Amino acid sequence: MGQAGLLEGRREVRSLDLGLLNEFASIVGKRGLICSPEELHTYECDGLTNFRVLPGAVLLPSSTEQVQSVVRLCHREKIPFVARGSGTGLSGGALPVANGIVLSLARMNRIHEVDLPNARVVVEPGVINLDVTGRVASQDYFYAPDPSSQSVCSIGGNVAENAGGAHCLKYGFTTTHVLGLEVVLPDGSLVHLGGKTLDTPGYDLVGVFVGSEGTLGVATKIILRIVKRPACVRTLLAAFPTTNEAGAAVSGIIAAGMLPAAIEMMDKLAIQAAEAAVHANYPDCGGLLLVELDGPLAEVEALITQVDEICRSNGAWEIRVAQSEAERALVWKGRKAAFAAVGRLSPNYIVQDGVIPRTVLPEVLMEIERLSAE
Incomplete structure:
Protein backbone atom coordinates (compact mmCIF):
# COMPACT_ATOMS: atom_id res chain seq x y z
CA MET A 1 0.00 0.00 0.00
CA GLY A 2 2.83 2.40 0.70
CA GLN A 3 5.73 3.42 2.91
CA ALA A 4 4.77 5.82 5.67
CA GLY A 5 7.77 6.39 7.89
CA LEU A 6 10.10 6.09 4.90
CA LEU A 7 12.32 8.88 6.20
CA GLU A 8 13.30 6.61 9.08
CA GLY A 9 14.85 4.70 6.23
CA ARG A 10 16.08 1.27 5.37
CA ARG A 11 18.75 1.52 8.06
CA GLU A 12 19.45 -1.26 10.52
CA VAL A 13 16.57 -1.39 12.98
CA ARG A 14 16.75 -2.97 16.40
CA SER A 15 14.53 -5.98 17.02
CA LEU A 16 11.20 -5.38 18.72
CA ASP A 17 11.36 -6.39 22.36
CA LEU A 18 8.58 -8.03 24.35
CA GLY A 19 7.66 -4.77 26.05
CA LEU A 20 7.01 -3.03 22.72
CA LEU A 21 5.03 -6.00 21.38
CA ASN A 22 2.86 -5.89 24.50
CA GLU A 23 2.27 -2.16 23.98
CA PHE A 24 1.21 -2.80 20.38
CA ALA A 25 -1.05 -5.65 21.53
CA SER A 26 -2.70 -3.34 24.05
CA ILE A 27 -3.67 -1.08 21.13
CA VAL A 28 -4.90 -3.57 18.52
CA GLY A 29 -5.63 -6.59 20.73
CA LYS A 30 -3.84 -9.94 20.69
CA ARG A 31 -5.68 -10.97 17.52
CA GLY A 32 -4.47 -7.79 15.84
CA LEU A 33 -0.79 -8.60 16.38
CA ILE A 34 1.20 -11.03 14.25
CA CYS A 35 4.75 -11.79 15.29
CA SER A 36 5.41 -15.50 14.67
CA PRO A 37 8.00 -16.07 11.89
CA GLU A 38 5.68 -18.46 10.04
CA GLU A 39 2.89 -15.88 9.79
CA LEU A 40 5.24 -12.96 9.08
CA HIS A 41 6.34 -14.58 5.82
CA THR A 42 2.88 -13.76 4.42
CA TYR A 43 3.80 -10.07 4.63
CA GLU A 44 7.41 -10.18 3.43
CA CYS A 45 6.53 -8.83 -0.02
CA ASP A 46 3.68 -7.59 -2.18
CA GLY A 47 3.02 -8.56 -5.81
CA LEU A 48 6.68 -7.78 -6.61
CA THR A 49 7.95 -11.09 -5.27
CA ASN A 50 11.56 -10.58 -6.37
CA PHE A 51 12.15 -8.53 -3.21
CA ARG A 52 11.37 -9.92 0.25
CA VAL A 53 12.00 -8.52 3.73
CA LEU A 54 10.70 -10.04 6.97
CA PRO A 55 9.08 -7.41 9.24
CA GLY A 56 9.40 -7.44 13.02
CA ALA A 57 5.62 -7.54 13.49
CA VAL A 58 2.34 -6.99 11.65
CA LEU A 59 -0.47 -4.96 13.21
CA LEU A 60 -4.10 -5.03 12.07
CA PRO A 61 -5.91 -1.97 13.44
CA SER A 62 -9.67 -1.69 13.05
CA SER A 63 -10.16 2.06 13.57
CA THR A 64 -8.56 5.44 12.93
CA GLU A 65 -7.86 5.78 16.65
CA GLN A 66 -5.90 2.53 16.68
CA VAL A 67 -3.89 3.65 13.65
CA GLN A 68 -3.06 6.90 15.43
CA SER A 69 -1.95 5.08 18.58
CA VAL A 70 0.24 2.65 16.62
CA VAL A 71 1.86 5.45 14.62
CA ARG A 72 2.47 7.53 17.78
CA LEU A 73 4.25 4.56 19.36
CA CYS A 74 6.34 4.01 16.23
CA HIS A 75 7.20 7.73 16.20
CA ARG A 76 8.18 7.68 19.88
CA GLU A 77 10.37 4.61 19.52
CA LYS A 78 11.69 5.54 16.05
CA ILE A 79 10.35 2.30 14.57
CA PRO A 80 9.88 2.41 10.79
CA PHE A 81 6.50 1.26 9.54
CA VAL A 82 4.95 0.47 6.18
CA ALA A 83 1.19 0.61 5.55
CA ARG A 84 -0.25 -2.27 3.53
CA GLY A 85 -3.53 -2.84 1.72
CA SER A 86 -4.18 -6.12 -0.08
CA GLY A 87 -0.55 -6.57 -1.11
CA THR A 88 -1.32 -6.80 -4.84
CA GLY A 89 0.95 -3.92 -5.92
CA LEU A 90 3.71 -4.62 -8.41
CA SER A 91 6.09 -1.80 -7.43
CA GLY A 92 7.23 -2.96 -3.99
CA GLY A 93 5.24 -0.23 -2.24
CA ALA A 94 4.36 -2.57 0.64
CA LEU A 95 7.87 -4.00 1.06
CA PRO A 96 8.60 -4.04 4.81
CA VAL A 97 11.63 -2.67 6.62
CA ALA A 98 13.61 -5.39 8.38
CA ASN A 99 12.47 -5.58 12.03
CA GLY A 100 9.99 -2.77 11.35
CA ILE A 101 6.20 -2.74 11.49
CA VAL A 102 3.73 -3.59 8.76
CA LEU A 103 0.46 -1.75 9.34
CA SER A 104 -2.17 -3.85 7.57
CA LEU A 105 -5.42 -1.99 7.00
CA ALA A 106 -7.37 -5.04 5.83
CA ARG A 107 -9.77 -4.89 8.81
CA MET A 108 -10.75 -1.29 8.11
CA ASN A 109 -13.17 -2.39 5.40
CA ARG A 110 -16.38 -0.48 6.08
CA ARG A 229 -23.27 4.37 -15.94
CA PRO A 230 -23.48 5.36 -19.64
CA ALA A 231 -26.54 4.50 -21.72
CA CYS A 232 -24.60 2.24 -24.09
CA VAL A 233 -21.35 0.25 -23.84
CA ARG A 234 -19.78 -1.66 -26.74
CA THR A 235 -16.63 -3.75 -26.57
CA LEU A 236 -14.74 -4.63 -29.75
CA LEU A 237 -11.98 -7.22 -30.10
CA ALA A 238 -9.65 -7.04 -33.13
CA ALA A 239 -7.01 -9.63 -34.09
CA PHE A 240 -3.84 -8.53 -35.95
CA PRO A 241 -0.84 -10.44 -37.37
CA THR A 242 1.54 -8.63 -34.97
CA THR A 243 1.52 -5.86 -32.35
CA ASN A 244 2.96 -3.51 -35.00
CA GLU A 245 -0.35 -3.40 -36.87
CA ALA A 246 -2.30 -3.25 -33.59
CA GLY A 247 -0.18 -0.29 -32.48
CA ALA A 248 -0.83 1.49 -35.77
CA ALA A 249 -4.57 0.98 -35.23
CA VAL A 250 -4.32 2.54 -31.75
CA SER A 251 -2.60 5.58 -33.23
CA GLY A 252 -5.26 5.78 -35.94
CA ILE A 253 -8.16 5.61 -33.48
CA ILE A 254 -6.81 8.43 -31.31
CA ALA A 255 -5.83 10.49 -34.36
CA ALA A 256 -9.44 10.26 -35.55
CA GLY A 257 -10.47 12.29 -32.51
CA MET A 258 -12.09 9.43 -30.60
CA LEU A 259 -11.73 8.93 -26.86
CA PRO A 260 -12.58 5.29 -26.11
CA ALA A 261 -13.51 4.33 -22.56
CA ALA A 262 -10.66 1.81 -22.81
CA ILE A 263 -8.15 0.62 -25.37
CA GLU A 264 -5.80 -2.22 -24.51
CA MET A 265 -3.33 -4.33 -26.48
CA MET A 266 -2.00 -7.83 -25.81
CA ASP A 267 0.87 -9.62 -27.54
CA LYS A 268 1.01 -13.31 -28.43
CA LEU A 269 2.55 -14.47 -25.14
CA ALA A 270 0.02 -12.54 -23.05
CA ILE A 271 -2.85 -13.87 -25.17
CA GLN A 272 -1.69 -17.47 -24.77
CA ALA A 273 -1.17 -17.11 -21.01
CA ALA A 274 -4.54 -15.43 -20.43
CA GLU A 275 -6.33 -17.95 -22.62
CA ALA A 276 -4.84 -20.85 -20.69
CA ALA A 277 -5.81 -19.21 -17.38
CA VAL A 278 -9.40 -18.06 -17.96
CA HIS A 279 -10.41 -19.35 -21.42
CA ALA A 280 -11.51 -15.97 -22.73
CA ASN A 281 -11.91 -17.38 -26.27
CA TYR A 282 -9.35 -15.00 -27.75
CA PRO A 283 -8.25 -15.59 -31.36
CA ASP A 284 -4.75 -17.02 -31.85
CA CYS A 285 -2.95 -13.95 -33.20
CA GLY A 286 0.21 -11.89 -32.85
CA GLY A 287 -1.50 -8.79 -31.52
CA LEU A 288 -4.94 -8.33 -29.96
CA LEU A 289 -6.70 -5.01 -29.51
CA LEU A 290 -9.58 -4.47 -27.06
CA VAL A 291 -11.53 -1.26 -27.61
CA GLU A 292 -14.47 -0.17 -25.46
CA LEU A 293 -16.73 2.73 -26.37
CA ASP A 294 -19.48 4.17 -24.19
CA GLY A 295 -22.00 7.01 -24.27
CA PRO A 296 -25.33 7.67 -26.05
CA LEU A 297 -26.46 4.79 -28.28
CA ALA A 298 -26.31 6.67 -31.60
CA GLU A 299 -22.83 8.02 -30.88
CA VAL A 300 -21.44 4.64 -29.82
CA GLU A 301 -22.88 2.86 -32.87
CA ALA A 302 -21.27 5.43 -35.17
CA LEU A 303 -17.91 5.21 -33.40
CA ILE A 304 -17.84 1.40 -33.38
CA THR A 305 -18.22 1.46 -37.18
CA GLN A 306 -15.32 3.91 -37.41
CA VAL A 307 -13.11 1.77 -35.17
CA ASP A 308 -13.94 -1.30 -37.25
CA GLU A 309 -12.83 0.50 -40.42
CA ILE A 310 -9.57 1.74 -38.85
CA CYS A 311 -8.71 -1.73 -37.54
CA ARG A 312 -9.39 -3.37 -40.91
CA SER A 313 -7.33 -0.75 -42.74
CA ASN A 314 -4.41 -1.62 -40.46
CA GLY A 315 -4.60 -5.35 -41.13
CA ALA A 316 -7.10 -6.75 -38.63
CA TRP A 317 -8.19 -10.16 -39.91
CA GLU A 318 -10.88 -10.82 -37.31
CA ILE A 319 -13.16 -8.38 -35.49
CA ARG A 320 -15.78 -9.25 -32.90
CA VAL A 321 -18.17 -7.10 -30.89
CA ALA A 322 -19.35 -8.52 -27.55
CA GLN A 323 -23.04 -9.41 -27.88
CA SER A 324 -23.89 -9.55 -24.17
CA GLU A 325 -22.70 -8.30 -20.81
CA ALA A 326 -21.42 -11.81 -20.02
CA GLU A 327 -19.36 -11.85 -23.22
CA ARG A 328 -18.00 -8.36 -22.46
CA ALA A 329 -17.07 -9.44 -18.95
CA LEU A 330 -15.19 -12.47 -20.30
CA VAL A 331 -13.23 -10.29 -22.74
CA TRP A 332 -12.06 -8.08 -19.86
CA LYS A 333 -11.51 -11.01 -17.54
CA GLY A 334 -8.86 -12.29 -19.91
CA ARG A 335 -7.12 -8.93 -20.05
CA LYS A 336 -7.23 -8.38 -16.30
CA ALA A 337 -5.87 -11.90 -15.72
CA ALA A 338 -2.86 -11.26 -17.94
CA PHE A 339 -0.45 -10.17 -15.18
CA ALA A 340 -1.17 -13.19 -13.01
CA ALA A 341 -1.30 -15.49 -16.04
CA VAL A 342 2.26 -14.55 -16.99
CA GLY A 343 3.24 -16.63 -13.94
CA ARG A 344 2.63 -19.61 -16.21
CA LEU A 345 5.55 -18.42 -18.33
CA SER A 346 7.93 -17.29 -15.59
CA PRO A 347 7.79 -17.51 -11.77
CA ASN A 348 9.26 -13.99 -11.45
CA TYR A 349 8.98 -10.93 -13.65
CA ILE A 350 9.25 -7.16 -13.34
CA VAL A 351 6.60 -4.88 -14.81
CA GLN A 352 7.80 -1.63 -16.37
CA ASP A 353 5.41 1.15 -17.35
CA GLY A 354 6.55 3.40 -20.17
CA VAL A 355 5.24 6.58 -21.78
CA ILE A 356 5.84 7.14 -25.49
CA PRO A 357 4.25 9.35 -28.18
CA ARG A 358 1.36 7.46 -29.76
CA THR A 359 2.63 8.36 -33.24
CA VAL A 360 5.76 6.20 -32.74
CA LEU A 361 3.98 3.29 -31.05
CA PRO A 362 4.37 0.91 -34.04
CA GLU A 363 8.11 1.62 -34.26
CA VAL A 364 8.63 1.12 -30.52
CA LEU A 365 6.73 -2.17 -30.57
CA MET A 366 8.79 -3.34 -33.55
CA GLU A 367 12.01 -2.54 -31.71
CA ILE A 368 10.80 -4.34 -28.54
CA GLU A 369 10.00 -7.39 -30.66
CA ARG A 370 13.48 -7.25 -32.22
CA LEU A 371 15.19 -7.00 -28.83
CA SER A 372 13.08 -9.85 -27.45
CA ALA A 373 14.29 -12.10 -30.24
CA GLU A 374 17.96 -11.49 -29.40
Whole structure:
Protein backbone atom coordinates (compact mmCIF):
# COMPACT_ATOMS: atom_id res chain seq x y z
CA MET A 1 0.00 0.00 0.00
CA GLY A 2 2.83 2.40 0.70
CA GLN A 3 5.73 3.42 2.91
CA ALA A 4 4.77 5.82 5.67
CA GLY A 5 7.77 6.39 7.89
CA LEU A 6 10.10 6.09 4.90
CA LEU A 7 12.32 8.88 6.20
CA GLU A 8 13.30 6.61 9.08
CA GLY A 9 14.85 4.70 6.23
CA ARG A 10 16.08 1.27 5.37
CA ARG A 11 18.75 1.52 8.06
CA GLU A 12 19.45 -1.26 10.52
CA VAL A 13 16.57 -1.39 12.98
CA ARG A 14 16.75 -2.97 16.40
CA SER A 15 14.53 -5.98 17.02
CA LEU A 16 11.20 -5.38 18.72
CA ASP A 17 11.36 -6.39 22.36
CA LEU A 18 8.58 -8.03 24.35
CA GLY A 19 7.66 -4.77 26.05
CA LEU A 20 7.01 -3.03 22.72
CA LEU A 21 5.03 -6.00 21.38
CA ASN A 22 2.86 -5.89 24.50
CA GLU A 23 2.27 -2.16 23.98
CA PHE A 24 1.21 -2.80 20.38
CA ALA A 25 -1.05 -5.65 21.53
CA SER A 26 -2.70 -3.34 24.05
CA ILE A 27 -3.67 -1.08 21.13
CA VAL A 28 -4.90 -3.57 18.52
CA GLY A 29 -5.63 -6.59 20.73
CA LYS A 30 -3.84 -9.94 20.69
CA ARG A 31 -5.68 -10.97 17.52
CA GLY A 32 -4.47 -7.79 15.84
CA LEU A 33 -0.79 -8.60 16.38
CA ILE A 34 1.20 -11.03 14.25
CA CYS A 35 4.75 -11.79 15.29
CA SER A 36 5.41 -15.50 14.67
CA PRO A 37 8.00 -16.07 11.89
CA GLU A 38 5.68 -18.46 10.04
CA GLU A 39 2.89 -15.88 9.79
CA LEU A 40 5.24 -12.96 9.08
CA HIS A 41 6.34 -14.58 5.82
CA THR A 42 2.88 -13.76 4.42
CA TYR A 43 3.80 -10.07 4.63
CA GLU A 44 7.41 -10.18 3.43
CA CYS A 45 6.53 -8.83 -0.02
CA ASP A 46 3.68 -7.59 -2.18
CA GLY A 47 3.02 -8.56 -5.81
CA LEU A 48 6.68 -7.78 -6.61
CA THR A 49 7.95 -11.09 -5.27
CA ASN A 50 11.56 -10.58 -6.37
CA PHE A 51 12.15 -8.53 -3.21
CA ARG A 52 11.37 -9.92 0.25
CA VAL A 53 12.00 -8.52 3.73
CA LEU A 54 10.70 -10.04 6.97
CA PRO A 55 9.08 -7.41 9.24
CA GLY A 56 9.40 -7.44 13.02
CA ALA A 57 5.62 -7.54 13.49
CA VAL A 58 2.34 -6.99 11.65
CA LEU A 59 -0.47 -4.96 13.21
CA LEU A 60 -4.10 -5.03 12.07
CA PRO A 61 -5.91 -1.97 13.44
CA SER A 62 -9.67 -1.69 13.05
CA SER A 63 -10.16 2.06 13.57
CA THR A 64 -8.56 5.44 12.93
CA GLU A 65 -7.86 5.78 16.65
CA GLN A 66 -5.90 2.53 16.68
CA VAL A 67 -3.89 3.65 13.65
CA GLN A 68 -3.06 6.90 15.43
CA SER A 69 -1.95 5.08 18.58
CA VAL A 70 0.24 2.65 16.62
CA VAL A 71 1.86 5.45 14.62
CA ARG A 72 2.47 7.53 17.78
CA LEU A 73 4.25 4.56 19.36
CA CYS A 74 6.34 4.01 16.23
CA HIS A 75 7.20 7.73 16.20
CA ARG A 76 8.18 7.68 19.88
CA GLU A 77 10.37 4.61 19.52
CA LYS A 78 11.69 5.54 16.05
CA ILE A 79 10.35 2.30 14.57
CA PRO A 80 9.88 2.41 10.79
CA PHE A 81 6.50 1.26 9.54
CA VAL A 82 4.95 0.47 6.18
CA ALA A 83 1.19 0.61 5.55
CA ARG A 84 -0.25 -2.27 3.53
CA GLY A 85 -3.53 -2.84 1.72
CA SER A 86 -4.18 -6.12 -0.08
CA GLY A 87 -0.55 -6.57 -1.11
CA THR A 88 -1.32 -6.80 -4.84
CA GLY A 89 0.95 -3.92 -5.92
CA LEU A 90 3.71 -4.62 -8.41
CA SER A 91 6.09 -1.80 -7.43
CA GLY A 92 7.23 -2.96 -3.99
CA GLY A 93 5.24 -0.23 -2.24
CA ALA A 94 4.36 -2.57 0.64
CA LEU A 95 7.87 -4.00 1.06
CA PRO A 96 8.60 -4.04 4.81
CA VAL A 97 11.63 -2.67 6.62
CA ALA A 98 13.61 -5.39 8.38
CA ASN A 99 12.47 -5.58 12.03
CA GLY A 100 9.99 -2.77 11.35
CA ILE A 101 6.20 -2.74 11.49
CA VAL A 102 3.73 -3.59 8.76
CA LEU A 103 0.46 -1.75 9.34
CA SER A 104 -2.17 -3.85 7.57
CA LEU A 105 -5.42 -1.99 7.00
CA ALA A 106 -7.37 -5.04 5.83
CA ARG A 107 -9.77 -4.89 8.81
CA MET A 108 -10.75 -1.29 8.11
CA ASN A 109 -13.17 -2.39 5.40
CA ARG A 110 -16.38 -0.48 6.08
CA ILE A 111 -18.36 1.65 3.62
CA HIS A 112 -19.55 4.51 5.84
CA GLU A 113 -21.75 6.53 3.50
CA VAL A 114 -23.37 6.23 0.08
CA ASP A 115 -24.65 9.58 -1.19
CA LEU A 116 -26.15 8.99 -4.64
CA PRO A 117 -27.66 12.50 -5.13
CA ASN A 118 -24.15 13.93 -4.75
CA ALA A 119 -22.41 10.96 -6.46
CA ARG A 120 -20.01 10.13 -3.64
CA VAL A 121 -19.11 7.29 -1.30
CA VAL A 122 -17.11 7.40 1.95
CA VAL A 123 -15.01 4.29 2.59
CA GLU A 124 -12.24 2.96 4.79
CA PRO A 125 -8.91 2.00 3.16
CA GLY A 126 -9.47 -1.76 3.37
CA VAL A 127 -12.60 -1.70 1.19
CA ILE A 128 -12.07 -3.72 -1.99
CA ASN A 129 -12.16 -1.70 -5.21
CA LEU A 130 -14.88 -3.76 -6.90
CA ASP A 131 -17.07 -3.64 -3.77
CA VAL A 132 -17.57 0.11 -4.29
CA THR A 133 -19.18 -0.51 -7.67
CA GLY A 134 -21.04 -3.47 -6.16
CA ARG A 135 -22.66 -1.17 -3.60
CA VAL A 136 -23.95 1.37 -6.16
CA ALA A 137 -24.46 -0.71 -9.33
CA SER A 138 -28.16 -1.25 -8.67
CA GLN A 139 -28.63 2.52 -9.03
CA ASP A 140 -26.67 2.61 -12.32
CA TYR A 141 -23.51 4.09 -10.83
CA PHE A 142 -19.96 2.73 -10.84
CA TYR A 143 -16.49 3.50 -9.52
CA ALA A 144 -14.32 4.10 -12.59
CA PRO A 145 -10.71 3.17 -11.67
CA ASP A 146 -10.39 -0.53 -12.46
CA PRO A 147 -6.87 -1.94 -12.01
CA SER A 148 -6.33 -5.54 -13.09
CA SER A 149 -6.54 -6.66 -9.46
CA GLN A 150 -9.79 -4.76 -8.79
CA SER A 151 -11.53 -7.84 -7.37
CA VAL A 152 -8.96 -8.05 -4.55
CA CYS A 153 -7.07 -4.74 -4.32
CA SER A 154 -8.02 -2.17 -1.70
CA ILE A 155 -8.97 1.48 -2.06
CA GLY A 156 -6.19 2.47 0.35
CA GLY A 157 -3.61 0.82 -1.88
CA ASN A 158 -5.20 2.42 -4.95
CA VAL A 159 -4.86 5.83 -3.30
CA ALA A 160 -1.23 5.22 -2.33
CA GLU A 161 -0.27 4.13 -5.85
CA ASN A 162 -2.71 6.35 -7.81
CA ALA A 163 -4.00 3.21 -9.52
CA GLY A 164 -5.55 3.40 -12.96
CA GLY A 165 -6.75 0.46 -15.00
CA ALA A 166 -8.11 -0.19 -18.46
CA HIS A 167 -10.65 2.65 -18.31
CA CYS A 168 -8.26 5.38 -17.16
CA LEU A 169 -7.90 6.58 -20.77
CA LYS A 170 -11.32 8.25 -20.58
CA TYR A 171 -12.13 8.35 -16.87
CA GLY A 172 -8.73 9.12 -15.36
CA PHE A 173 -6.72 7.62 -12.50
CA THR A 174 -7.60 7.35 -8.81
CA THR A 175 -6.64 10.98 -8.21
CA THR A 176 -9.54 12.06 -10.47
CA HIS A 177 -12.01 10.23 -8.22
CA VAL A 178 -10.82 11.15 -4.71
CA LEU A 179 -12.57 14.17 -3.23
CA GLY A 180 -11.28 14.05 0.34
CA LEU A 181 -9.12 12.14 2.78
CA GLU A 182 -8.72 11.55 6.49
CA VAL A 183 -5.00 11.02 7.07
CA VAL A 184 -2.85 9.98 10.01
CA LEU A 185 0.50 11.77 9.70
CA PRO A 186 3.84 10.11 10.65
CA ASP A 187 3.67 11.61 14.16
CA GLY A 188 0.18 10.24 14.78
CA SER A 189 -1.73 13.49 14.32
CA LEU A 190 -4.92 13.54 12.24
CA VAL A 191 -5.67 15.85 9.31
CA HIS A 192 -8.49 16.16 6.78
CA LEU A 193 -7.67 16.99 3.18
CA GLY A 194 -10.18 18.09 0.55
CA GLY A 195 -13.84 17.50 1.32
CA LYS A 196 -17.15 16.28 -0.06
CA THR A 197 -17.25 18.69 -3.00
CA LEU A 198 -15.25 19.02 -6.19
CA ASP A 199 -12.44 21.58 -6.19
CA THR A 200 -12.44 22.64 -2.56
CA PRO A 201 -10.71 26.01 -1.97
CA GLY A 202 -6.98 26.14 -1.28
CA TYR A 203 -4.06 24.00 -2.31
CA ASP A 204 -4.73 20.61 -3.89
CA LEU A 205 -3.38 18.58 -0.98
CA VAL A 206 -5.49 15.59 -2.00
CA GLY A 207 -3.64 15.58 -5.31
CA VAL A 208 -0.33 15.70 -3.45
CA PHE A 209 -1.28 12.78 -1.22
CA VAL A 210 -2.74 10.46 -3.87
CA GLY A 211 0.16 8.58 -5.43
CA SER A 212 2.63 9.44 -2.65
CA GLU A 213 2.99 5.71 -1.86
CA GLY A 214 2.49 6.14 1.86
CA THR A 215 5.42 8.52 2.37
CA LEU A 216 3.16 11.32 3.67
CA GLY A 217 0.83 9.41 5.96
CA VAL A 218 -1.84 6.72 6.23
CA ALA A 219 -5.30 7.34 4.77
CA THR A 220 -7.99 6.08 7.14
CA LYS A 221 -11.09 7.40 5.32
CA ILE A 222 -11.50 8.23 1.64
CA ILE A 223 -14.30 10.20 -0.03
CA LEU A 224 -14.74 8.82 -3.55
CA ARG A 225 -16.53 10.20 -6.57
CA ILE A 226 -18.75 7.72 -8.40
CA VAL A 227 -19.95 7.98 -12.00
CA LYS A 228 -23.31 7.41 -13.67
CA ARG A 229 -23.27 4.37 -15.94
CA PRO A 230 -23.48 5.36 -19.64
CA ALA A 231 -26.54 4.50 -21.72
CA CYS A 232 -24.60 2.24 -24.09
CA VAL A 233 -21.35 0.25 -23.84
CA ARG A 234 -19.78 -1.66 -26.74
CA THR A 235 -16.63 -3.75 -26.57
CA LEU A 236 -14.74 -4.63 -29.75
CA LEU A 237 -11.98 -7.22 -30.10
CA ALA A 238 -9.65 -7.04 -33.13
CA ALA A 239 -7.01 -9.63 -34.09
CA PHE A 240 -3.84 -8.53 -35.95
CA PRO A 241 -0.84 -10.44 -37.37
CA THR A 242 1.54 -8.63 -34.97
CA THR A 243 1.52 -5.86 -32.35
CA ASN A 244 2.96 -3.51 -35.00
CA GLU A 245 -0.35 -3.40 -36.87
CA ALA A 246 -2.30 -3.25 -33.59
CA GLY A 247 -0.18 -0.29 -32.48
CA ALA A 248 -0.83 1.49 -35.77
CA ALA A 249 -4.57 0.98 -35.23
CA VAL A 250 -4.32 2.54 -31.75
CA SER A 251 -2.60 5.58 -33.23
CA GLY A 252 -5.26 5.78 -35.94
CA ILE A 253 -8.16 5.61 -33.48
CA ILE A 254 -6.81 8.43 -31.31
CA ALA A 255 -5.83 10.49 -34.36
CA ALA A 256 -9.44 10.26 -35.55
CA GLY A 257 -10.47 12.29 -32.51
CA MET A 258 -12.09 9.43 -30.60
CA LEU A 259 -11.73 8.93 -26.86
CA PRO A 260 -12.58 5.29 -26.11
CA ALA A 261 -13.51 4.33 -22.56
CA ALA A 262 -10.66 1.81 -22.81
CA ILE A 263 -8.15 0.62 -25.37
CA GLU A 264 -5.80 -2.22 -24.51
CA MET A 265 -3.33 -4.33 -26.48
CA MET A 266 -2.00 -7.83 -25.81
CA ASP A 267 0.87 -9.62 -27.54
CA LYS A 268 1.01 -13.31 -28.43
CA LEU A 269 2.55 -14.47 -25.14
CA ALA A 270 0.02 -12.54 -23.05
CA ILE A 271 -2.85 -13.87 -25.17
CA GLN A 272 -1.69 -17.47 -24.77
CA ALA A 273 -1.17 -17.11 -21.01
CA ALA A 274 -4.54 -15.43 -20.43
CA GLU A 275 -6.33 -17.95 -22.62
CA ALA A 276 -4.84 -20.85 -20.69
CA ALA A 277 -5.81 -19.21 -17.38
CA VAL A 278 -9.40 -18.06 -17.96
CA HIS A 279 -10.41 -19.35 -21.42
CA ALA A 280 -11.51 -15.97 -22.73
CA ASN A 281 -11.91 -17.38 -26.27
CA TYR A 282 -9.35 -15.00 -27.75
CA PRO A 283 -8.25 -15.59 -31.36
CA ASP A 284 -4.75 -17.02 -31.85
CA CYS A 285 -2.95 -13.95 -33.20
CA GLY A 286 0.21 -11.89 -32.85
CA GLY A 287 -1.50 -8.79 -31.52
CA LEU A 288 -4.94 -8.33 -29.96
CA LEU A 289 -6.70 -5.01 -29.51
CA LEU A 290 -9.58 -4.47 -27.06
CA VAL A 291 -11.53 -1.26 -27.61
CA GLU A 292 -14.47 -0.17 -25.46
CA LEU A 293 -16.73 2.73 -26.37
CA ASP A 294 -19.48 4.17 -24.19
CA GLY A 295 -22.00 7.01 -24.27
CA PRO A 296 -25.33 7.67 -26.05
CA LEU A 297 -26.46 4.79 -28.28
CA ALA A 298 -26.31 6.67 -31.60
CA GLU A 299 -22.83 8.02 -30.88
CA VAL A 300 -21.44 4.64 -29.82
CA GLU A 301 -22.88 2.86 -32.87
CA ALA A 302 -21.27 5.43 -35.17
CA LEU A 303 -17.91 5.21 -33.40
CA ILE A 304 -17.84 1.40 -33.38
CA THR A 305 -18.22 1.46 -37.18
CA GLN A 306 -15.32 3.91 -37.41
CA VAL A 307 -13.11 1.77 -35.17
CA ASP A 308 -13.94 -1.30 -37.25
CA GLU A 309 -12.83 0.50 -40.42
CA ILE A 310 -9.57 1.74 -38.85
CA CYS A 311 -8.71 -1.73 -37.54
CA ARG A 312 -9.39 -3.37 -40.91
CA SER A 313 -7.33 -0.75 -42.74
CA ASN A 314 -4.41 -1.62 -40.46
CA GLY A 315 -4.60 -5.35 -41.13
CA ALA A 316 -7.10 -6.75 -38.63
CA TRP A 317 -8.19 -10.16 -39.91
CA GLU A 318 -10.88 -10.82 -37.31
CA ILE A 319 -13.16 -8.38 -35.49
CA ARG A 320 -15.78 -9.25 -32.90
CA VAL A 321 -18.17 -7.10 -30.89
CA ALA A 322 -19.35 -8.52 -27.55
CA GLN A 323 -23.04 -9.41 -27.88
CA SER A 324 -23.89 -9.55 -24.17
CA GLU A 325 -22.70 -8.30 -20.81
CA ALA A 326 -21.42 -11.81 -20.02
CA GLU A 327 -19.36 -11.85 -23.22
CA ARG A 328 -18.00 -8.36 -22.46
CA ALA A 329 -17.07 -9.44 -18.95
CA LEU A 330 -15.19 -12.47 -20.30
CA VAL A 331 -13.23 -10.29 -22.74
CA TRP A 332 -12.06 -8.08 -19.86
CA LYS A 333 -11.51 -11.01 -17.54
CA GLY A 334 -8.86 -12.29 -19.91
CA ARG A 335 -7.12 -8.93 -20.05
CA LYS A 336 -7.23 -8.38 -16.30
CA ALA A 337 -5.87 -11.90 -15.72
CA ALA A 338 -2.86 -11.26 -17.94
CA PHE A 339 -0.45 -10.17 -15.18
CA ALA A 340 -1.17 -13.19 -13.01
CA ALA A 341 -1.30 -15.49 -16.04
CA VAL A 342 2.26 -14.55 -16.99
CA GLY A 343 3.24 -16.63 -13.94
CA ARG A 344 2.63 -19.61 -16.21
CA LEU A 345 5.55 -18.42 -18.33
CA SER A 346 7.93 -17.29 -15.59
CA PRO A 347 7.79 -17.51 -11.77
CA ASN A 348 9.26 -13.99 -11.45
CA TYR A 349 8.98 -10.93 -13.65
CA ILE A 350 9.25 -7.16 -13.34
CA VAL A 351 6.60 -4.88 -14.81
CA GLN A 352 7.80 -1.63 -16.37
CA ASP A 353 5.41 1.15 -17.35
CA GLY A 354 6.55 3.40 -20.17
CA VAL A 355 5.24 6.58 -21.78
CA ILE A 356 5.84 7.14 -25.49
CA PRO A 357 4.25 9.35 -28.18
CA ARG A 358 1.36 7.46 -29.76
CA THR A 359 2.63 8.36 -33.24
CA VAL A 360 5.76 6.20 -32.74
CA LEU A 361 3.98 3.29 -31.05
CA PRO A 362 4.37 0.91 -34.04
CA GLU A 363 8.11 1.62 -34.26
CA VAL A 364 8.63 1.12 -30.52
CA LEU A 365 6.73 -2.17 -30.57
CA MET A 366 8.79 -3.34 -33.55
CA GLU A 367 12.01 -2.54 -31.71
CA ILE A 368 10.80 -4.34 -28.54
CA GLU A 369 10.00 -7.39 -30.66
CA ARG A 370 13.48 -7.25 -32.22
CA LEU A 371 15.19 -7.00 -28.83
CA SER A 372 13.08 -9.85 -27.45
CA ALA A 373 14.29 -12.10 -30.24
CA GLU A 374 17.96 -11.49 -29.40
